[in-house]
Amino acid sequence: xxxxxxxRSDTGELSAKYLRKDPQEVTxxxxxxxxxxxxxxxxxxxxxDKKPYGLQGxxxxxxxYLKQHFPVTKLVLLLRDILDAPEVTIKDWHQNDYYHxxxxxxxxxxxxxxxxxxxxTKEYRFPIxxxxxxxxxxxxxxxxxxxxxxxxxxxxxxxxxxxLVLVTPxxxxxxxxxxxxxxxxxxxxxxxxxxxxxxISGTEMPQDRTQExxxxxxxxxxxQMSEFTDDIASYMETADAVVCMxxxxxxxxxxxxxxxxxVVPRIKPVQEQWIRAQKxxxxxxxxxxxxxxxxxxxxxxxxxxxxxxxxxxxxxVARIDLNALPRIQExxxxxxxxxxxxxxxxxxxxxxxxxSLISVN
Numbered sequence: 137x138x139x140x141x142x143x144r145s146d147t148g149e150l151s152a153k154y155l156r157k158d159p160q161e162v163t164x165x166x167x168x169x170x171x172x173x174x175x176x177x178x179x180x181x182x183x184x185d186k187k188p189y190g191l192q193g194x195x196x197x198x199x200x201y202l203k204q205h206f207p208v209t210k211l212v213l214l215l216r217d218i219l220d221a222p223e224v225t226i227k228d229w230h231q232n233d234y235y236h237x238x239x240x241x242x243x244x245x246x247x248x249x250x251x252x253x254x255x256x257t258k259e260y261r262f263p264i265x266x267x268x269x270x271x272x273x274x275x276x277x278x279x280x281x282x283x284x285x286x287x288x289x290x291x292x293x294x295x296x297x298x299x300l301v302l303v304t305p306x307x308x309x310x311x312x313x314x315x316x317x318x319x320x321x322x323x324x325x326x327x328x329x330x331x332x333x334x335x336i337s338g339t340e341m342p343q344d345r346t347q348e349x350x351x352x353x354x355x356x357x358x359x360q361m362s363e364f365t366d367d368i369a370s371y372m373e374t375a376d377a378v379v380c381m382x383x384x385x386x387x388x389x390x391x392x393x394x395x396x397x398x399v400v401p402r403i404k405p406v407q408e409q410w411i412r413a414q415k416x417x418x419x420x421x422x423x424x425x426x427x428x429x430x431x432x433x434x435x436x437x438x439x440x441x442x443x444x445x446x447x448x449x450x451x452x453v454a455r456i457d458l459n460a461l462p463r464i465q466e467x468x469x470x471x472x473x474x475x476x477x478x479x480x481x482x483x484x485x486x487x488x489x490x491x492s493l494i495s496v497n
Contacts, residue, residue, distance in 0.1 A: 137169065137173055140153075142159060142162055142191060142192075144405070148405035148406075150191075159192070160192075167194040167198070170198050171197050174201070174202065181210040181468060181471065182202075182210070182212070184212070184214065186213075186216070188237035189232065199241045203240075210243045210244075212242065212243060212468065212471065215248070216248055217247065217250070217253065217256075217275070217412065218249070218256075219260070220411075221411065222259045222260060225260050226261055229260065238266050238269070239263075239265055242269065243471060244471055245266065245269050245270040245271070247270060248274070248275060248276055248384075249274070250272055252455075253412075254415055273459075273463040274457030274458060275456060275457060275460055276385075276460040276461055277460070277461065278388050280370075281367050281370025282367050283370040288374040292332065299330065299376040300332050301332070301333045301375060301376065301443070302336070302372055303336070304335075304380050304381075305337065305341070306380070306383045307339065309338070311337065311381065312341060313430075314400050315335055315337060315349050316348075316352070317431070318333075318379055318435055319335075319356070322436065324432065324436055325436065331358065333356075334359075334371055335361040336361075336371070337363050349361065368389070369389060372393055373393050376442075378396070378397040379398050379400070381400060381402055382402065382408075382424075383409060387399070387413075388458075396443070396445060397421075397423065398425065401413040402427075403428075421453065423442065425438060
């Protein structure tokens with residue numbers, strides 16, 4: 137069941153994405169849809185993404201109802217490896233009473249990350265009772281692409297002695313400066329550098345910004361630009377180096393494919409990307425540049441540094457646990473049945489990040 141979407145601006149303010157309604161009205165509608173679905177379907181387990189009370193407290197009435205009428209329903213909170221800076225998250229969780237919510241309603245907390253990189257239980261000061269409910273699942277392994285590297289190189293007309301750089305600012309909403317800086321950096325390269333670049337700007341980049349970048353990119357015969365691909369893994373797998381931001385999904389792709397990368401993380405409205413990039417750089421996974429230090433010269437030199445390394449093998453990747461999905465399945469089945477069994481129940485997944493309610497049979 138698809139819930140009405142709410143989006144956030146760069147300042148973190150909520151707004152209705154499609155409906156012509158105030159955010160409060162959309163939140164109320166979302167809350168009623170969730171509660172009605174739960175009342176009628178009587179799920180065995182509810183998996184909630186990120187916020188214990190849902191977006192803007194939309195789950196509160198449902199949680200109260202479940203406790204009164206369906207106390208056997210299991211509740212699980214799914215968290216990414218990092219939410220925000222510890223001082224910000226701790227304050228936010230106290231203000232929104234999230235610690236109490238997890239103690240009162242939830243049976244388990246699953247973290248798609250590793251404590252060796254960022255230990256949520258310590259960084260966010262979980263009380264002992266919550267730490268005992270928390271299980272680290274590792275990172276989510278991304279699948280390989282649908283096209284062979286040979287086919288992609290032929291498609292992009294990359295010659296045998298040329299290097300391919302993939303530039304991807306994720307959705308692209310705030311990726312203009314990263315792409316522009318990279319294009320400026322290309323002007324500083326001498327002819328001896330045989331580099332081809334593929335830029336995937338993202339569907340959320342404002343159209344006027346996309347057009348500006350396209351005009352700049354046309355000045356380079358060795359640059360190709362596209363707005364979107366549904367098979368970015370094929371292009372990332374083929375690339376000799378990647379320039380990207382620090383979102384969870386992008387970083388999981390970079391690690392899964394063991395790519396040399398230069399990461400320029402977002403630093404607002406939350407510090408999540410910066411902390412993740414910083415911690416993983418310390419772990420030896422890639423190169424990170426803070427946006428305040430980003431210049432065309434520094435960026436292009438960092439890319440050349442990655443390209444000049446003899447091997448694509450990254451020893452640090454071997455220390456990363458990428459088995460989150462099977463482990464989540466295992467933990468959920470154990471919670472519902474007391475052991476891992478066949479697929480014979482139904483679950484509700486309430487996803488606050490992607491704004492959707494999904495029934496999986």
